[in-house]
Amino acid sequence: MRPATVSDLLKSQGKLTPQVLLLEEGNSWYAVVVVDVSSLDAQPITATVQEVALDYSNRYSAEKTEEYNDMLLKYMKMDPSCLPRPLNEPPTWTVSLSGSSAGNLFCDVTSPDVVARLERGKCWFCYGTREICAGCTRGVAQEFDLFMSCGTDLACPNCMGIDIALEDKTFQQRLLGYARPNVTAHEIRERTKHLNARLAELGYPPMRWRDAEADEMDAEAQRTQS
Ligand SMILES: [Zn+2]
Ligand SMILES: [Zn+2]
Secondary structure, eight states: OEEOOHHHHBOGGGOBOOOOEEEEETTEEEEEEEEEEOOTTSSSOEEEEEEOOOOOOOOOSHHHHHHHHHHHHHGGGSOGGGSOOOOSSOOEEEEEOSSTTOOOEEESOOHHHIIIIISTTOOTTTTTSSEEOTTSSTTHHHHTTOOOOSSOOEEOTTTTOHHHHHHHHHHHHHHTSSSSOOSOHHHHHHHHHHHHHHHHHTTOOOOOTTHHHHHHHHHHHHHHHO
């Protein structure tokens, strides 16, 4: 997700975006939709947003996650029978879209953003460790096309995202290959940086991933040199 601008909220002919947006207010996050945008001549330009009900049941496969992402993008166009019962007297907020107070409304929300912000980082798959052993998931990894042998510390597809998990699978395949070492200490640390950038985006603290192994490889190289 990213900070929403006026052009994200207004589609062609002044139509309001059907997306679910995330609003950060104080220390809390809310799922909202935009119900009005002020005149574009106003200073600052404001949007009126209203809280909506979201389904928080677990997305147990790549397919379910994609359906969920699709629902987030098309919320106001969805058949109401596919959505949770609307909130009774939902709270509304007026949000500034320009000037110094802008920036607490986010668009292009995906399932990992919902996990991080609205489900408070609670993940049914990795239990909040942000990594899974792709060989020990009792068949769940297969639902995300991520099944591998034991010994992986794969980025969790549910809370970090399917794309980054699939990308990490390629790294793991090289790491676990027969001809060792297949990856350099530098590559291990680059992966750590890449995954930690994603964690930071989602508001999670950084992790060491396989940096201990990189340290070990460096120490070993030192020993053979001397
Ligand atoms: Zn997870
Ligand atoms: Zn395992």
